[in-house]
Amino acid sequence: MTTKASLEHNVTNSTSHTLIITGTVLLASAPLLLYHYAPRIFLTYKSYQSRRRLRSLTQNANPQQSNTTPQDPPTVSGIYIHPVKSLRPVSLTSTSFDKHGLKSDRRLMIVRPNPTPIYGSFIEGEATHRFVTQRQCSKLATISVSPPIELEHGKLMIKLSCELTEEHVYINVAPRSIRNLPVRYLAGVWSDTLRVADVGDEAAAFVAKVAMLEDASFADVRVVAILEESERRVEEIYCPEEARVGFGSLPQSGLTDGFPILIATESSLAELNKRLSEKNKNKIPMSRFRPNIVICNTEPFEEDTWKAIQIGTGPNSTILLIAKGCPRCKQSCTDQLTGERSEEPLETLAEFRALGKNEEDVYFAQNAVLIGDGYRGVISVGDEVRILTRGDPVWDLGSVAAE
Incomplete structure (x- = not known):
């Protein structure tokens, strides 16, 4: 006759046996698991360390501002969202971010x-x-x-x-x-x-x-x-290591062409318009390039060398990481009021901004991503912009897709 004590003894032995087997399997598979996850662990740690270094730079008085240092510091002069891709933009005075970039x-x-x-x-x-x-x-x-x-x-x-x-x-x-x-x-x-x-x-x-x-x-x-569950990651080859999120994952880009944020500067547009005027051609507005964030008080195209920037100060400041230059297509030649097309600005940009692998690949503005530590601040028109780090410009490594 089986007693209660013997049943409990059998259950205990069975549980112990199961735990021993489970532990043995886990130990045996540990090298395989380590081999599989080691790259992700390394990326996560490297990204964390890089973000710490960037955060420390925000405490400095003036990390790497323009070499020529205009009288006024770089400042956000415009914020734009495009709720529907390829339709007209909406101008905002301030906004915040979500996992896809600027909200909406x-x-x-x-x-x-x-x-x-x-x-x-x-x-x-x-x-x-x-x-x-x-x-x-x-x-x-x-x-x-x-x-x-x-x-x-x-x-x-x-x-x-x-x-x-x-x-x-x-x-x-x-x-x-x-x-x-x-x-x-x-x-x-x-x-x-x-x-x-x-x-x-x-x-x-x-x-x-x-x-x-x-x-x-x-x-x-x-x-x-x-849909919220849809995931579309940025290209790994251009992703700054500080932008990785969670366990080394790449940031998302929503329905943009490739990166969640596009940054342009007023001085670069002014340089382009000066060249257009010299050819007796009409100046073009910034809307041709459909940026999210426009910055003033910089030198023309100095944004090519930006690697990390801080917008605003204090606990609500935002760090953006520059991924690569933005190649321009015929959409920039489309009048954003009438829908009529012309040859400019691509024709003039080709004279001094053909910087990619192919001569027809011309660049204006910079693609950017948020720092990957999960903190997303608020940005406003009038916010000061601090250049945290600089480096060599990044252009497309292959031919730029056109459609």
């Missing part, structure tokens, strides 16, 4: 269905739609977007309007609303594929009417929003 920047985009594959249907993980920008449809530049406005019942609305069609449409971009949208796609953005949600027929019809002023084939466009 490029969270929606326009897509078209991909052609049905010759083998009959899309395979799992294959993009069913493809992003559309001013590169394909310059009339998108005529659509204005309002800043997101909070309304009752948790609504967060943006308004799209166009003078050409004299129409407008509202889109609820609140995270809860986006999560509940029933129609989902896999959409291609350059070489990446993302999960997105269709925001509805009304928005699609509004954009299609504008796009069809250029080409009737744009009747099939849709407006989509990125």
Whole structure:
């Protein structure tokens, strides 16, 4: 007859035996686990140490400001978001950040269905739609977007309007609303594929009417929003080590072309416009380059050598890391009011900013990412900018994609 004591003894022995086996397996697999995770551990530690060094520089009086030192320090003169990719920007006086970059920047985009594959249907993980920008449809530049406005019942609305069609449409971009949208796609953005949600027929019809002023084939466009669970990482080869997040992961970029933040300077635009004027050509506004942050009181193109900058001071300051220069495409030749195209500024930029691997790759402004320690401050127009570190410029290592 089995007694209670003997049962407890058997259970104890069984548990001990299981623990011994588990421990033996873990010890045996330790070298394999260490081999697998060692690179991530090394990257995490290296990133942490680099961030500590940068943070220490914020305590210095004047780390690496301009060699020529203008009378006034570098200062934020403009902040812009583009709630819908390739539509008009929204000017802000201040903003903060989330994991995708500036809040509300490029969270929606326009897509078209991909052609049905010759083998009959899309395979799992294959993009069913493809992003559309001013590169394909310059009339998108005529659509204005309002800043997101909070309304009752948790609504967060943006308004799209166009003078050409004299129409407008509202889109609820609140995270809860986006999560509940029933129609989902896999959409291609350059070489990446993302999960997105269709925001509805009304928005699609509004954009299609504008796009069809250029080409009737744009009747099939849709407006989509990125889903919270979608992940799109920046290119590792250009990612500063201080930007890695968590356990050595690369930062995200949302629906931007490649990096979450674009920084431009007024002095660089002034230099470009001076060269345009010398050729009796019209000056162009900063909106042609669609930056997020504009900085004044610098030397022309000195931002090429920036590696880390601090915006603001005190506990709410933000550290941004420069990843690489931004190659320019024909979108910069599109008038951001009329949607009309010309040869400038690419023609003039090619005379002095062809810095990439190919002569046709010209650069204006710098791509940037947030420091990867999880702290995201607030930036405002008027904030002082401190150059923490400098180094050699970084340009694309290969040919720049065009679409």
